[in-house]
Amino acid sequence: MTQSASILQTTNRLVVKIGSALLVADDGTLRSAWLAALAADIARLRARGLDIVIISSGAIAVGRRALGLAAGPRNRALRLEEAQAAAATGQIRLAHAWQETLAQHDIPVAQILLTLDDTENRRRFLNARSTMNTLLGMGVVPVVNENDSVATDEIRYGDNDQLAARVAQMIGADTCILLTDIDGLYSADPNINDNAEHIGEVTLMTPDILAMAGGPRSADGSGGMETKLTAASITMGAGCRMGIADGSELSPLTLLEDGARCTWFLPQSEPRTARKQWIAASAKDAGTLTVDAGAATALGKGKSLLPAGILKVEGQFSRGDMVAVIGQDQTALARGLAAYGDQDARQIIGHKSDEIEALLGYRGREEMIHRDDLVLRDVAPGESFEENEPNNE
Ligand code: GLU
Numbered sequence: 001m002t003q004s005a006s007i008l009q010t011t012n013r014l015v016v017k018i019g020s021a022l023l024v025a026d027d028g029t030l031r032s033a034w035l036a037a038l039a040a041d042i043a044r045l046r047a048r049g050l051d052i053v054i055i056s057s058g059a060i061a062v063g064r065r066a067l068g069l070a071a072g073p074r075n076r077a078l079r080l081e082e083a084q085a086a087a088a089t090g091q092i093r094l095a096h097a098w099q100e101t102l103a104q105h106d107i108p109v110a111q112i113l114l115t116l117d118d119t120e121n122r123r124r125f126l127n128a129r130s131t132m133n134t135l136l137g138m139g140v141v142p143v144v145n146e147n148d149s150v151a152t153d154e155i156r157y158g159d160n161d162q163l164a165a166r167v168a169q170m171i172g173a174d175t176c177i178l179l180t181d182i183d184g185l186y187s188a189d190p191n192i193n194d195n196a197e198h199i200g201e202v203t204l205m206t207p208d209i210l211a212m213a214g215g216p217r218s219a220d221g222s223g224g225m226e227t228k229l230t231a232a233s234i235t236m237g238a239g240c241r242m243g244i245a246d247g248s249e250l251s252p253l254t255l256l257e258d259g260a261r262c263t264w265f266l267p268q269s270e271p272r273t274a275r276k277q278w279i280a281a282s283a284k285d286a287g288t289l290t291v292d293a294g295a296a297t298a299l300g301k302g303k304s305l306l307p308a309g310i311l312k313v314e315g316q317f318s319r320g321d322m323v324a325v326i327g328q329d330q331t332a333l334a335r336g337l338a339a340y341g342d343q344d345a346r347q348i349i350g351h352k353s354d355e356i357e358a359l360l361g362y363r364g365r366e367e368m369i370h371r372d373d374l375v376l377r378d379v380a381p382g383e384s385f386e387e388n389e390p391n392n393e
Helices: 003-009 032-047 059-066 080-103 116-120 122-137 160-170 207-214 225-237 252-257 271-281 293-300 342-348 353-360
Strands: 013-018 051-056 109-114 141-146 175-180 241-246 262-265 287-291 310-315 322-326 332-337 374-376
Touching: 003 241, 003 252, 003 262, 013 032, 013 160, 032 051, 032 080, 032 252, 051 080, 051 122, 051 160, 059 080, 080 109, 080 141, 109 116, 109 122, 116 122, 116 160, 122 141, 122 160, 141 160, 160 175, 160 225, 175 225, 175 252, 207 225, 225 241, 225 262, 241 252, 271 332, 271 374, 287 293, 293 332, 293 374, 310 342, 342 353
Parallel strands: 013 051, 013 175, 051 141, 109 141, 175 241, 287 322
Antiparallel strands: 241 262, 287 310, 322 332, 332 374
């Protein structure tokens, strides 16, 4: 079995990013045969039980043609407002194409447009994540792009490589594949340097590796090797494997499994660990929850924190903020991301989860802190939390 095949064999959640030049021809039309072949690849992987999220570039490349702004991804740069108008026009066509093509395989599609804020702000991050998880749970393939028509320069990723990495981190993906027009990372630009060596595997993001970003510049969209290495740093920090692979030919995911050359960035830790490290490494708690002995025992067994076991809420915090969990004797037990703000929390503590809707007038999460958003404190009493948790992010 090839390395790529064995990586995909052990993948539960896959993010696939598609560069503009793969999806959109030079004249600005969608490459429908290519898209159809990729859809067949995706259907095959879905049938094996993988959750798949697609990050699709190409809105601007498609939209500029529709608006008569010189067609295709390889033409002159657009002014920001032109690019935003093109994105708004192209995104409908792009989403439609994905919907039609995946419908051939009875795969429902959902469109999610994100801005930088949606991943940097914890509350919005949690919201976006929960939508994405709900869709995946329903067997839907989310098709994600940056919300280019509203994102201004200061608040945009600007390239879908980083967006793909952030989404992979958000949903706890174990593999992220960037399909582009080159088969991976080279030690130098292979177009001008005959001695350029292909790098098959990276396990540590060293300055030497980062220096290779000056190499070949992909013609597609706004990315290049540089943004792909930034993406790799993000996925490696999140415990997610990332591949840079050539998507020019039909059925690129099949070709990859069959042994096509690519570069794999292989992290040293599991996604859950990295995520929990992020929680543990966070600088400050916005509030404190005091819990009863039953809840303390449940936490120790890896359970979520339910409102019923909480005795007291202190501090001011919003949904998604970091809070400390302490026992009645003030011992620090855990820390995690609150699913409710302090005001709502004060109303639901001591109550069963099925009473939440009646108390608050809306149906939120059953847990005050879900176990995925919770890190236990496993240090001796008296020691500072921050100093004793691993801080690898
Ligand atoms: N979001 C842009 C688009 O859909 C593409 C950005 C990129 O190429 O990385 O046109």
